[in-house]
Amino acid sequence: MPLRIAGPIAGEAKPNHGGEPNILGCRGCTDCCHLSELSITKEEAERVERLYQSFPEPLGELQLRPDPEFDGWFLMKGPCVFRRLHTPLAEGGCRIYPDRPSVCDRFTCAYLLQLRREQ
Numbered sequence: 001m002p003l004r005i006a007g008p009i010a011g012e013a014k015p016n017h018g019g020e021p022n023i024l025g026c027r028g029c030t031d032c033c034h035l036s037e038l039s040i041t042k043e044e045a046e047r048v049e050r051l052y053q054s055f056p057e058p059l060g061e062l063q064l065r066p067d068p069e070f071d072g073w074f075l076m077k078g079p080c081v082f083r084r085l086h087t088p089l090a091e092g093g094c095r096i097y098p099d100r101p102s103v104c105d106r107f108t109c110a111y112l113l114q115l116r117r118e119q
């Protein structure tokens with residue numbers, strides 16, 4: 001049976017992993033931090049590797065591998081080890097927010113896009 005994608009990634013309001021996304025932003029949602037893989041640059045891979053080495057409580061093992069299709073890019077296995085569990089909304093869902101890869105900064109899920117279109 002095909003996997004049903006639900007939550008904000010599929011344009012639904014209620015996240016699968018907590019948080020309360022609304023027009024103001026993700027507000028503690030980490031649904032896209034649970035994707036199976038993220039594409040990041042070599043520089044970002046080196047940065048998250050360094051962060052991981054000194055990270056107090058990673059949620060598992062950081063797994064990075066060179067992207068076999070795109071030279072200079074890496075794949076970071078998800079769910080992301082830097083996400084925050086049981087997040088207070090004020091703290092957000094990412095524990096390396098200022099250093100997060102650019103894909104995390106740029107990604108906008110279907111639910112947030114829909115809210116912005118309706119504004």
Ligand code: SF4
Nearest residue numbers: 021026029031032109
């Ligand atoms: S972009 Fe924000 S609201 Fe949408 S799935 Fe990712 S964390 Fe959740």
Ligand code: SF4
Nearest residue numbers: 033080082083094104
């Ligand atoms: S780096 Fe932060 S925003 Fe990006 S996937 Fe990991 S927890 Fe989510």
